[in-house]
Amino acid sequence: MAAAEGAWSDLRTRLLSAAVLLLVAGFAVALGGVWFTLLVLVAVALMVWELVPLFGTAQMPVRGGLAALGAGSVVYLAFSQTEMAFLLLLTAPVLLAVRAARDRIAGFCYALAVLAAGAGLIFLRQEGLAAVLWLIAVVIASDVMGYFAGRMLGGPRFWPAVSPKKTWSGTIAGWIGAALVGAGFVIWADAGWGLVLLSAVTALAGQMGDIAESALKRRAGVKDSSNLIPGHGGVLDRFDAILGAALVWLVIAGTPLAGVLP
Structure with missing residues (x-):
């Protein structure tokens, strides 16, 4: 029971910090x-x-x-x-x-x-607004689905030497959540069906961004990049997945794949 409570002990702080971040980012994205x-x-x-x-x-x-x-x-x-x-x-x-x-x-x-x-x-x-909303929604869905699935289902670690807490169940749940976001944009934003697969790939890139930052912190011997964001560590800790996802956009920009974006 104590172990289970410990796994969720930071949830309230994480949610409050995330709400503030979403509020600020939401206004900036919309404007x-x-x-x-x-x-x-x-x-x-x-x-x-x-x-x-x-x-x-x-x-x-x-x-x-x-x-x-x-x-x-x-x-x-x-x-x-x-x-x-x-x-x-x-x-x-x-x-x-x-x-x-x-x-x-x-x-x-x-x-x-x-x-x-x-x-x-x-x-x-x-x-346009829809394209950046898609990218942010993919990262959030991947992070949220991965967080809850990883703690509820557990199972084998994805890359224990670099990121001990990340599980295969959470990783795959992140891909599924991102694909569902892509399907939503296909239905409601008239995007191409290729966006479903691209969303899952983008989620993977975001997860790799998270793992890359974890590797840097492990080599430096620190838990978080800073303590600027309660429950999340630093800005780099919170936005490492966005970095990987945004780099995918740079790769596909100017190619036919960009045509599936909303």
């Missing part, structure tokens, strides 16, 4: 434009700020400077899309790698992924 861009930039800056110490560099001036530089490069790329903007996007990841005390290549790659995903989210919102 779009400068408000959504501002939300993405704040999230990107905080994620870079949290990311830097995972590679052994905790000085506040370095963290703040890289966070500001990373967010600035994202907004410049999102609205100029020039060769200079793409080069500028590399600046913060390169500097993080230079300053890192360990895992320089991983630091560069992860920082670049954070910035690219941020730009991808801004691009996606420019495509």
Whole structure:
């Protein structure tokens, strides 16, 4: 009984924090434009700020400077899309790698992924409200279904060496939840049926984003990237799945697969 209660002990805090996040994000997503861009930039800056110490560099001036530089490069790329903007996007990841005390290549790659995903989210919102709602709904459905299925069903671990709490039951439930979201957008938003499969793939990418961040924290010897969000840890802990999902969007953008989006 005590073990069962422990598995759900953080649920109230998680739900309250999630409600606040959904409220803020919901207004920004609905309004779009400068408000959504501002939300993405704040999230990107905080994620870079949290990311830097995972590679052994905790000085506040370095963290703040890289966070500001990373967010600035994202907004410049999102609205100029020039060769200079793409080069500028590399600046913060390169500097993080230079300053890192360990895992320089991983630091560069992860920082670049954070910035690219941020730009991808801004691009996606420019495509319309339905597309970004789909992406967010896929990630939320995958996370919620995975959370409850994993705790209720348990079973074999998905990748115990990296993420001990993630189970196969929760992982597969996440794919199913994402596919159901895709089917909903097919029915109500006139999207292509390929969106069902794409939703499941996007959920998998989100789960891989979660696992990648878990691997970074394990190597750094920390439980959470920070304690900014009660019950969830840091911004990076909460939005790691969004990063993976947004990178899928960047991959399919400009290809025929993009035609199945709502």
